[in-house]
Amino acid sequence: MKKLKFIIVAVFVCFLIVSGKGINKSYQADTIPKNVEALYTSNFYKFQDEVNSLVILTEHSKSPTEFIALQKQVEKTRLVYKSIEFIFDYYLTAYNGTYINGAPLPKVSAYYERGNVIEPSGLQALDEAVFKAPTKENMEHIKALANGLKERVDFVENTHLPIHLKTSQIIECMRSGMVRVFTLGVTGFDTPGSVNGLEESYASLKSMKTTFLLFEAGLYPEAKPKFKAINLLFKKGEELLNANVSFNDFDRMVFLNEVINPLYSELLAFQKINNIKLEPYKKHAQNYQAENVFDINFLDANFYSELVYLPLDNAKTIALGEMLFKDPQLSNGSKMSCLSCHDPNKAFTDGLPKSKSNMEGIYTARNSPSLINAGYSTRYFLDMRAFNLEKQVAHVIDNDLEFNTDFETIISKLNTNSEYLKLFKDCYNGISKQDINERSISNAIAAYVNALKSFNSPFDKYVRFETEEYPEHAKRGFNLFMGKAACGTCHFAPVFNGSVPPFYMESESEVLGVTQGFDSINPKLDEDLGRFNNDLFIDKQRYFKNAFKTVSVRNIELTAPYMHNGSFETLEDVLAFYNLGGGVGMGLDIENQTLSEEPLHLTKQEIKDIIAFMNTLTDTSGFIADKKGSFISH
Template sequence: MSVRESEAVVVSTNYSFIGYIDEELNGLINELKGFREEIQTVEKCKAHYFKAREYYKHIEFFVEHVSPIQAKYKINGALVPKFAEYEEGFVVDPCGFQKIEEQLFSGDELIISDLEKEVVQLIEVFQELKNGYATIQLGKHLYLEMLQLQLVRIASMNLNGYDATFTKTNLQEVDWNFTSMQQIVRCFKSEIGNNPEASKAFKSVLKSIQDAQKTLQKNSDFDSFNRLDFISVELEDVNRNLVHLHRALGLPWSEHKQALKLNSERLFSPETLNPQFFSIYYSDQSDLERQASLGKLLFYDPILSANNERACSSCHQPDKAFTDGLRTSQAFNRDGFLDRNAPSLINTLYQKAFFYDGKAYQLEQQIRDVVHNEKEMGSKLEEVVLKLRQSEEYSALFKAAFTTQKDAAISEYAISKAISEYEKSLIAMNSRFDRYLAGDKKSLNQREINGYNLFAGKALCGSCHFFPVFNGTVPPYFMDSEYEILGTPATNENKGLDPDKGRYLVTKVQKQMYAFKTPTVRNSELTAPYMHNGIYTDLKQVLQFYQKGGGEGFKYPVPNQTLPFDSLQLSDYEQENIILFLKTLTDTAGLKQAPFKLPRFESKPQWNSRTWGGVY
C-alpha cells in the first residue's frame, strides 16, 4: 500500500469510515472469486464483472487517493502501457479492470487462461489493500477532500471515456460513485450535534448528491449525455456543499502541497488551481512580481542569444498565442529549421513536463535547454550572465528583483528564475467556455455545447486532453503528463510515419517509440499549424486524422499506437461542432504585448541597436 505520506499522520479514527471501505472490499474480493469459479461461462463472467466494478466504484475515491500506484498500474489504468517516471525503464502493460473489460466485451476471441490471470491478479491486489487498510488511520477531513477530488475525477476522466471504454457504462459508474459519497457523508451525522450550520450543510450535501443521481438516472446514453451542464451545475453544487460542511464542522484543511485549492467553493475555476504547486519554487518568498517583470524583459531581449538577434519571443510571439505560425521554427542564424513545431506558452505552467518529448521537468530547465541549444539560441547561460552584468539598467533590475540574495549580482539561476516567473504569468483561463462554467449560460450556443459533449464523449478527445486544462497533465493530482503514440505522418498526405522518435529519445524505452506529450487544445484556434511537426494547417485536417484512426487507420504500421485504430464515426456536422467548441477555448486577453524599450549597455553601444523580440 502506498499511502500519501503527509496524510498517514492522523488525529483520530472513525470505524464507520474505514468500516465501510472494508465491507466494500469484502464484497469486491468475493465477487472476483465468484468470477474465477465461473470463468468458463461468459455471461456469468460479465455479471460478476459488473458487480465487482460497482464495488470498486464505491471505493474508487479512497483507493485512488490512498493507493495511487496500485490504482494506476494494477487496478484501473487506461488500455495503454503505463510508464513510471519515478523508475527508469519501468513499464506496465494494460491490466486490471480495463483489460478484463476488453477481454469480455471487445468481441475478440476470449482466452480463458488470460482472463483468469487478470482476475487472480486483481484478487491479490485487493487482498493486499484490505490487509493494509485494516490499520490505517486518517483524519476525518480527508474523507471530505477525497470526495471533492472524486468530483474532479468524474468531470475529467469518468465522463470522458477514460475507462469503461467498451461497455460505455460511465454514467452508471458515476452513479455508483455518488452512492458511496452518500455513505461517507452520512458518517458525519454523529459529528453535527447542536450545530445548525453543520446540520443545514449536511442535508444540502445529501440533496445535491441525490439530485445529481437523478440526472444520471434519467440519461443512459454516454455519447449524448450533456456532461457540460452536469459539471457546471450538479458537480459544482455538490462541491460547494461539501466545502460548507467541511467549514461548518470546523475541520482542518490538508496542508500538503497539491494542485487544487479544495477550500474553494468553485471546483472548476482558475482560482482553484494552485500555480505554485507546478513550480519547484513552491516555498520561494521572493518578490515574484518583480522577477516576472524582469523575466518579461529577458524574454523579449535577443541579448540571450549568441548573435544578439534571437529572443525567446522569436518562436513564441504574443500575437500568435505565443507560437510562431511556422510548421517548425527557424533555426539559429537562419540555418534551416528545427525538427518540431513551437508550442504555445499560454497556461504552460499547468504541466509537469516540457518539450514534446518531456525531457525537462521544470520551466527553469526548459529555459536552460533552449539557451544552450546550438540550433535555437546558440549561447550559454554563463555567457549571458557576463553580458548582462555590463548593463547598469539590468544590474539595478536584478538587485530589485532578488533583494538580499546573492543572485542580485546576476546569476544563471536568476536569469532562469526570472524568465520562468514571467512564463508562469501567461495564464488565460477566462475563455467563453470558462465563463459558461462560471454560470454565464449565454456565453456558449447549443452547437458549441454539443461540441464539448462530443469532444468528451463520442470522439474521446477528453480522455487525453483532460478537462479543465485540456492538456495531458493527469487530474486530479496533476503529478504526471501523458504521452500518446498517434502515428503522426511525415506530411499532410498521410502516407507514412514521421521519423521523429519522440519520448523514446529521452527514455530509450521501446514502447515509447514515437510517443509525444499531449499538448493543450486551449487557444488551438490561434496556434496553427498543428501536430509536433506542424503538418496540418487547420483544425479540420486534425479532426480528419483522428476520425480515420491515426497512422494505423491510414494503413501504415505504427508500433504500439495508443489511438484507437478504427473510425470515430463522426459526421461532418459533428466534426464542425467539435471545432466550434475548440474555438470557445480561445483567450489571450491581456497577453498581447506592445514593443517596449530594452535596457541599454553603456560599454557596448553596438548592442543597443538590438531589436525588441529579435530579428527572426
C-alpha cells in the same frame, strides 16, 4: 478555589452540551470517521470477494456463454470497486494507477519495479480485454490479469487496512471524487472496453452520497440547510446518471453545471460551516480552496515548481523574466529572443509548421507549442525531456539551432548592463555570491512563462456562472469533446492538457500515428520518434516511440498549424485525422498507438460543433501586444 473552578468548568461543559458544539466536535472527530472507516472496510471486502469470484470464473470460462458471464463479473467487480475508489485512490494514488485501476498501457514507474516496464494490469485492462474476441490467447491474458489483480488486492488488504480517517480528509476525498467522476467517469476514460462510464459514475456518486449522509448526526445547527442542499444535489446527479440515456446522448454540460460544480462548491461551504478544518492530507496540485473545477486557482501552479531557485509567483522575478524573454542578447549574435518562436499575438506560438532557427532558411525539428498555461505540467517540451520550467531554459540556450550559446556568455553580457544588475540584485540578492547566475536567469524566465495563464474564456465564464450566454453549438461541441469524440480522455479538464486528474500529479504523452501531412489516401508516418529519443534513460521504451506530450487545446484557434510537425493546417484536418482512428485507422502499421484505431463516426456538423467549443476556450485577455511585437501582462 478548586470548587469554584470545578463549578465554572461544569457550567461551561453544560453550555457546550446545550449548544451542541461539544457533542458535534467530538462526534465529527471520532464517530464520523469510525463510521466511514467501517463502511469503507465493508465495501473493500466486498470488492475483494468479487475479485476472488472473478479469478474462479477465469478458471472455467471456455465457451462463448461463459465468456459473457465473465464480462458480467468484470462489470460487477468494477461497480463494487467504485464504492471505495474515491477514498482508495486518495491514499494509494500511485499504487492504484499502476496496478489496480490505471490506464491499460505499459508504464515505467519510479515507485515500483525499479524502473522496469510494467505491463498493463488491473481493472481497466480487464475492462478492455473482456470485450475483445474470446480467443485462447485472450482468455489466458484475462486469467493472468485477474490473478494479478487478486494478488495486489490481497497485498493491499494487509497493508492498507485498518484505515484511519479524519473528517477533513473524508470531505477532500469526496471533492476529488467529483473531479474524477467528471473527468474520468462520464468521459469514458475509465471504461475503454465496456463504455460503461455512466453506470460506474452512478455507483461512485451513490457511494459518496452514502458516505456524506454519515455526517448528519454530527451537524452544527447552521449546517443543516447546507446538508439538505447537498443531499438534493447528490439525488440530482443520480437522476441524471440513471436516466436511461446512451453514453453519447448524456448531457455533460448539464451534469457539470447542475451537479459537479455545485457539489464541489457546496461541500467546501459545508466543511467551513460545520467547523471542519481545511487540512489537506495529500500533497497534489488541486487547490481545495477553489470553489469551482474551472476556477482560475483550481490548480496550484506552485505544485509543479517546488524545487526551483525562487518561487515562481514572485512579481519582481516575473517582470525581470519578461525583459529577458524579449531580449535577443541571450542568443549568440543577438539573432533571436524567446519572442522569435513565441509570439503573444499567436498565443505564444509562431504560426509556422516548424520554428525558424538562428540560420536563414533553416528550421528546427518541431512546431512551436503555446506557452500559455505551460506551467501546469510535470514534463516540458513536446518530447518531455525537461522536468521543470527552469531546466527548459537551458535546453534552448545551448541548442545549436536556437540560442547557440552558454550561460557564462550570457552572464558576462548581463553584468555589463546596469539595469539588469539592479533588477537581479532586487530579486536575488543574498541567495548566491553572484546575483546573475545560471539559476537566477533560468528562474526569472521560468517565472514569466509560469505567469502566462488563461482561464477567462467564454467557456470558463459560462461554467463559473459568470454569464448565461453560451452558444448552443458550442454546448453540443463540449458534450462531444467530453463524450463521443473522446477528446476529454486525453485532454483532461480544466486545462485540457495531459495532466491527469483528479490530482494532476503526472503528465501524459500519446502515440497518435501522426503523418507527414494529412493524407488519408497515401499516409506516411512521421519519422520523429519523440519521447523515445529524448535522451532520458527511463523513456527509452518501445512504447514511447512516436510519443509526444499531450498539450492544451486552450487558445487552439490561434495556434495553427497543428501537431508536433506542424503538418495539419486546420482544425478540420486534425478532427478528420482523429475521426479516422489516427495513423493505424488510416492503414499504418504502428504497434504502440495509444489512440484508438476505431473510427469515431463524427458527422461534419459534429466536427463543426467540436471546433466551435474549442474556439470558446480562447482567452488572451491577460496579454496586450505592442507595436514591436512585445507585450505587457496584466
